[in-house]
Amino acid sequence: MISYQRTKNDLSIWIKQLSGNKNETHYFTTMFDLYALPNDFHGYSDAKSKANCYETVQLLEEAFSNDINFYRFIPYIQLHDFEALVFCGLDYLLIEYPDMISEVESLRRILTGYDNNPERINDSPMTAPPKQVIKAFESKHHYDIPKMGEFVTSKVGIKELKDKCLHFKEWIEKLEKI
Numbered sequence: 376m377i378s379y380q381r382t383k384n385d386l387s388i389w390i391k392q393l394s395g396n397k398n399e400t401h402y403f404t405t406m407f408d409l410y411a412l413p414n415d416f417h418g419y420s421d422a423k424s425k426a427n428c429y430e431t432v433q434l435l436e437e438a439f440s441n442d443i444n445f446y447r448f449i450p451y452i453q454l455h456d457f458e459a460l461v462f463c464g465l466d467y468l469l470i471e472y473p474d475m476i477s478e479v480e481s482l483r484r485i486l487t488g489y490d491n492n493p494e495r496i497n498d499s500p501m502t503a504p505p506k507q508v509i510k511a512f513e514s515k516h517h518y519d520i521p522k523m524g525e526f527v528t529s530k531v532g533i534k535e536l537k538d539k540c541l542h543f544k545e546w547i548e549k550l551e552k553i
Contacts, residue, residue: 376407379416383442390445402553404449404546409435410456410503417442428454428495432542451546454494457524458504462486462493463539464531471526478511494540 376382386403393401409432412419418438425431432452439450453459461468465479465486472478485507489495496504505520512518528536537544 376411376413376416378413379419382407383417386443386448390443390448394445394447400447402447402449402550403445404451404550405439406451406453406457408453408456412452429542449546449549454540454542455496456504458508458520459493459496460531460536460540460543461508461524461527462496462504463536464527467527467530468523470530471523472512472516474515475512478515482508482511492539492541494542 382405386405390401390403393399409428412435414420416435416439418435422431422434422438425434432454435452436450439452440448443450462482462485465482468475468479468482485496486493489497493504496502496507500506508523509518509520533547537547
C-alpha cells in the first residue's frame, strides 16, 4: 500500500465500476499487512496506541470500513505480516530446505515465545515475521518470500491456518458465508 488515500481512491473506482451492474453482485476485500501500513491509514494513530494487536487491527478495519462506506466491503488487515502464516507450517520449509533443521527449530522457539500464536509475532523492524525467517536462512540460503509463503500456506491448508490464526479465521469465515 503506497498510501491510504490512493487505496481509498482505487477501491472507490472499483466499487463504482462493478456495483453498477445489476446482474452481478460483487464483494470487495483487502489483505494488507499491519506491519506495512502507512501512517496516513484511516484511524492509524488511535489504533497504534492499543497494546493488544487484536484491538489495533479491529479499530483499523472498522475505521477503514466506515470510511469506504460500502456494505459489501470486507476489510482485512493481516496480523502482522503475511509471513506470520508461514509460522503455521514451519516443518514444510524443510521440504525445500532440508539442511535447515536447526534454523527451523529456532523459528519454532520464536513462535513458542508468542504462545504458539503466529498472529502475535512482533511487528518491530527487527522481529517482524519475514525478518526473522530471512535472518534464520541468510547464512545458507536465499529465502524467497512470495514463493515460500505460497508453498507453505498451501501445504498447511486453510483449516489449519484458521485453527492457528484467530483473526485470519474470522476473515475467512466472513468470506465463506458469502
